[in-house]
Amino acid sequence: MGGLDTSTIVGDFKGGFVSFLVAVPLCLGIALASGAPLFSGIIAGVVGGLVVGIFSRSALSISGPEAGLIMVVLSAMEALGSFQAVLLATCLAGIIQIGLGFAKAGIISNFFPTSVIKGMLAGIGIILIIKQLPHLVGYDADSAEAIILFPTSGVDIIDQFGQALNQINTGAVLISAVALAVLILWERPVFKAHPLLKNIPAALIVVVLGIAMNGLFKSAFPQWALRDGHLVQLPVPENLAGFLGLVTFPDFGQFTNPQVYLSAIAIALVASLEALLAIEATDELDPLKRKTPTNQELKAQGIGNLASGLVGGIPITSIIVRSSISINAGARTKRAALIHGSLLLICVITLPAVLNQIPWAALASILLVTGYKLARVRVFRQLYQQGKTKFLPFITTILAILLTDLLTGIFVGMLVGIFFILLDSYQHGYQVQTRTEKGVEHYQIMLGNHVTFLHKAGLVQVLRDLPENAIVEIDGTQAAFIDPDVMEAIENFRQTAQMRNIRLLFIQKFRDAEPQPVSRANGLRNKLIPTMNK
Structure with missing residues (x-):
């Protein structure tokens, strides 16, 4: 945790305090966007800071509810029909994460193509933006929380926007406009470089301005003032006993519901992936360049989700935004997360x-900008410039998420990504070069590093199409692995080549029945084994 010197304690307190200021509106906003009770967002934030903070070995990571989990919670709410069932799925997701930690699955993020991960985040960002638009104009009805792009029943998104435009609230529009202006200006270099302003979170400024503007409306322009459902409506306990009475518990009667386990898997997958990616990014930001044990982090995140689900909180994960804010404010140990x-x-x-004075329009503005940061235009441009093998899995993941749900979207994106991996492997399994010398066709077939059964059909077709009287050289000096099926196909061709008056030159030995490991292949390189078919 670092030394107990005064400078470290002060830095940790500053980091914990600033990240706390950011967490208050975001915990409420993410709970809102997830269709969960607002209090569940605060509970999740508390668990993320205290429980995960205790068990995690990350020096600087801060956990809590995160925008990337919004869609998976929404999907779970729709599939399970009750928040108590979602809490049970969250508990089970925590148990799955703990199991992944013991199974040493901390490297799981390495198996997801970057393009699919970016597509997942961009898809989440787009839906997050769409869901906030009604709140920006003051349409805060419950139905606004259920916006889905392609519903099978009920009100679709076009009707939702139509209702929102027919119920525009001037006060909400003004608050949204000021909030968005602050959030955009705070990203400008003049603000980010300012010695005082750079340490003040834009989200805090937006919340304070939202409360102040609505107070002004109440006294000077009462027709614009926001009340009741247009403001945060947290329960106000009179004492600690009243606070504990607000806790919601899981519906353990749903243990026999198969959909609970599917939702748990979705939560565990997304929460684990986001946590591992956030941990990797946080370690990069760490001035002391400490490395977090990823398997222990999965266990810590699992314990956190188990605890959050048991006491009524939404799912949690490690959050790069809050972690980076804490680091920039001076945090150097995990005390910052505990203070948070x-x-x-x-x-x-x-x-x-x-907190109940905060307008939803202000929170919606924060979430809209958060959504844009997940789906920046430059991300689309970068992936497009990297070629179709990167862009198509990326855009497919986004479209699949918009058309179905988060888990299905990731699965579809993975399939497209795997297809391009196989295609790339197929295309680089071998190369054919031709030349003509003294009227005789010479063919050189150079095998790649890893020749699998996927290349057999194409290679057999190449060998079948070779003209009679040709000279063919098959070069396997670069091959570290040759599948037995491919070796059998080459041997079959060798046996029939004499009938077509084709002369063969082999560089590398292919007659072994088993594939060559790298060490043996290296030992055979540069050995010319000529075989003439008379």
Whole structure:
């Protein structure tokens, strides 16, 4: 955890305090966007800071509810029909994550193509943007939380936007406009480089301005003032007993529901992947360049989700945004995460009335910008410039998420990514070069590094199409692995080549029945084994 010197303690407190300020509106906003009770977002933030903070070996990572989990929670809510069942799925997801940690699955993120991961984040960002648009104009009806792009029943997104435009609230529009302006300006170099302003989170400014503007409307322009459903509506407990009474518990009667386990797998997959990616990014930002044990992190995240589900919180994961803010504010040990969680707990117990003054329009603005950061235009441009093997899995993942759900979208994107991996392997399994010398056709077939059964059909076709009286050289000096099926096809061709008056030159030995490991292949390289078919 680092030394107990004063400078470290001060830096950790600053990091924990600033990340706490960011966490309050985001915990509420993510719970809102997830269709979950608002209080569940705060509970998740507390668990992420305290529980995961205790068990994680990451020096600087901060966990809590994150935008990337919004769609998976929404999907679970729709499939299970109750928040209590979602809590059970969250508990089971935590158990799955703990199991993944013991199974040493910390390298799982390495098996996901970068293009699919970016597509997942971009798809989440696009849906996050779409879901916030009604709130920006003051349409805060419950139905706005259920916006889906292609519903099988009910009100579709076009009707939702039509209802929103027919119920525009001037006060909400003004608050949204100011909030978006602040969020955009805060990204400008003049603000990011300012010695004072750079340490003040834009989300905090937006929340304070939203509360102040609505207070002004109440006194000077009452027709614009936002009330009731247009504001955060957290329960206000009178004492600790009242606070504990707000806790929601899982519906353990859903243990026999197969859909609970499917939702748990989806939550565990997305939460684990995001946590591992965030941990990797946080370690890169660490001034001391410490490395987090990824398997232990999966266990810590699993314990956190198990605890969050048991006490009524939405799923959690490691969050790069809050972690980076904490680091920039001076945090150097995990004390910052513990301070972050403690301040959240104190705030929700002592200041719920203040939180209930926050307009949804302000939170929607924060979430809209968060969604844009996940789906920046430059990400689309970069993937497009990298070619179809990167862009098509990326765009397919996005479209599949928009058309179906998050887990299906990732699965479809993975299939497309695997297809291009196989295609690339197929295309680089061998190369054919031709030349003509003294009227005789010479063919050189150079085998690649890894020649599998996928290349057999193409190679057999090449050998079958060779003209009579040709000279053919098969070069396997670069091959570290040759599948037995491919070797058998070459041997079959050798036996029939004499009938077509084809002369063969082999570079590398192909008559072994088993594939050549790298060490043996290296030993055979540069040995010319000529075989003339008379």
